[in-house]
Amino acid sequence: MASPSLWPPSGPGRQLRPEEAAWLGAMLDAEGCVTTTPDGHRVQYISISNTEIELISAVLRAAGVGTVWALLRKASHHRQAWRWQLARIADLTALLPQLEVYSLKAQRALSLIRPMWERAQEARKPKTCIDCGQAITKRTRVRRCWSCAGVRRWAKRKQTVED
Numbered sequence: 712m713a714s715p716s717l718w719p720p721s722g723p724g725r726q727l728r729p730e731e732a733a734w735l736g737a738m739l740d741a742e743g744c745v746t747t748t749p750d751g752h753r754v755q756y757i758s759i760s761n762t763e764i765e766l767i768s769a770v771l772r773a774a775g776v777g778t779v780w781a782l783l784r785k786a787s788h789h790r791q792a793w794r795w796q797l798a799r800i801a802d803l804t805a806l807l808p809q810l811e812v813y814s815l816k817a818q819r820a821l822s823l824i825r826p827m828w829e830r831a832q833e834a835r836k837p838k839t840c841i842d843c844g845q846a847i848t849k850r851t852r853v854r855r856c857w858s859c860a861g862v863r864r865w866a867k868r869k870q871t872v873e874d
């Protein structure tokens with residue numbers, strides 16, 4: 712499934728120690744959420760919520776990325792809740808593989824993110840000419856390089872003349 716040249720993506724992101732990754736993975740499974748688009752095909756963000764701000768700031772320190780939000784209280788007697796959230800695809804692809812062996816939710820998120828990331832990388836690759844294999848830098852929809860396209864036009868014209 713995953714082609715090794717495209718995964719894991721190299722990028723910034725904190726390298727977690729194994730005990731940090733295990734803890735964060737367990738936190739994600741216990742208190743966390745993988746939020747997808749309504750069709751369930753794309754991950755929008757992952758989050759971990761708790762009423763203990765110390766717990767949420769420990770999550771932020773361990774992950775090294777993400778944003779912490781104060782959640783609106785639905786009733787005045789409810790305790791203030793906090794949420795750590797991570798939405799940037801580059802951050803998710805740097806962090807989640809480190810949690811993968813410890814967390815079912817990380818595995819689930821990655822099963823959606825990996826194909827998405829690979830399609831994006833594939834689309835970013837330079838196109839090559841279908842005749843000679845040279846890179847095409849001009850327009851993305853062109854399938855032949857300028858010189859091969861020119862040869863074909865010339866050959867077609869010549870054929871028309873000879874007919």
Ligand SMILES: [Zn+2]
Nearest residue numbers: 840843856859
């Ligand atoms: Zn060519």
